[in-house]
Amino acid sequence: MSIVFIAMSTSCGVFNTEPMLDTHRDAEGNIIVEDTPRMWAYWKDNVDHAVAKEVSGRMPGGGTDSWDTHWQRVFAANSDRENAEKYMSYVIDTRRAAGLPELGPQ
Numbered sequence: 562m563s564i565v566f567i568a569m570s571t572s573c574g575v576f577n578t579e580p581m582l583d584t585h586r587d588a589e590g591n592i593i594v595e596d597t598p599r600m601w602a603y604w605k606d607n608v609d610h611a612v613a614k615e616v617s618g619r620m621p622g623g624g625t626d627s628w629d630t631h632w633q634r635v636f637a638a639n640s641d642r643e644n645a646e647k648y649m650s651y652v653i654d655t656r657r658a659a660g661l662p663e664l665g666p667q
Contacts, residue, residue: 583600596644604651608652616660629665
């Protein structure tokens with residue numbers, strides 16, 4: 562029985578050693594989130610989910626009092642990733658396509 566569990570655990574990713582994020586260090590030693598296909602797909606999934614939540618009228622999580630504040634925090638936390646403009650533009654474009662109001666100054 563334990564052999565089956567081990568085989569199932571391995572195939573289901575229990576022992577997955579892949580990092581959560583694709584990163585590298587720049588010349589100054591700062592960690593930079595890379596613009597890889599995996600990171601782009603992860604970003605789009607998260608933004609799409611958050612925009613759907615915003616459209617439905619639900620509040621953002623994490624103690625954030627408004628969606629404007631939520632997105633400002635997302636922009637600030639991701640301003641130094643590779644191709645940051647591509648990622649921020651996806652947020653803006655997805656929100657516009659959903660008919661949401663423009664965000665405050667960034």
